[in-house]
Amino acid sequence: MRVFTVTAERGASGAWVLECDELGVVSQTRRLDRAADEVAEAIAFQSGLKLGEFDIKVVPILSAEVESLRKRADDLGVKAKAASDEATAARSALARKLKAEGFTLREMGQVLGVSYQRASELAAG
Numbered sequence: 001m002r003v004f005t006v007t008a009e010r011g012a013s014g015a016w017v018l019e020c021d022e023l024g025v026v027s028q029t030r031r032l033d034r035a036a037d038e039v040a041e042a043i044a045f046q047s048g049l050k051l052g053e054f055d056i057k058v059v060p061i062l063s064a065e066v067e068s069l070r071k072r073a074d075d076l077g078v079k080a081k082a083a084s085d086e087a088t089a090a091r092s093a094l095a096r097k098l099k100a101e102g103f104t105l106r107e108m109g110q111v112l113g114v115s116y117q118r119a120s121e122l123a124a125g
Contacts, residue, residue, distance in 0.1 A: 002054040004043050008035050009061040018058075023047055032060060088122075095122035 004023065008016045011028070018027045018039050023046040029038040036056040044051050062070065091112055098108045098119075108119035 002047070002049065003057055004047070004054055005057050005059060006035060006039050006043075007059050007061050008032055016060075020046075020056075032058070092122045092125060095119055096125070099123040 004020050006018050006020045006025075008018050008029075011017050015028045015030055016032050016035060018029060018035050019025065020039060020043055023043060025039055025042045025046055027039045027042055029035050035058045040051055040056060043049075043054065043056065047054065091114075095108055095112060098111060103111070105116040105120050105123075108123065109116035112119050112122065114122070
């Protein structure tokens with residue numbers, strides 16, 4: 001399926017200016033989440049394709065400061081997910097060890113700081 005890239009740059013009025021350089025399509029929208037819908041018909045007309053025969057990738061153009069903050073937030077989100085996954089694996093290993101040593105589910109839950117139902121899930125792997 002063909003994919004057209006549309007850049008979206010926020011204008012002074014708050015509207016987003018949409019451009020598909022490949023086809024010379026220019027449009028605008030008040031809401032970024034509606035950008036693809038706003039340019040779809042124009043792209044279909046200019047490309048000769050029917051709606052549904054192509055996808056649209058909207059790429060917001062952000063100020064350097066906003067882009068830097070977005071990248072930092074994304075990077076921290078990836079690190080947080082990795083730390084969360086590591087913590088879950090460590091809790092699961094602890095739960096399995098407690099189970100192997102004969103702890104009850106309620107005791108395991110208390111040691112782990114979770115419900116006994118969650119302790120059971122963690123011990124199961």
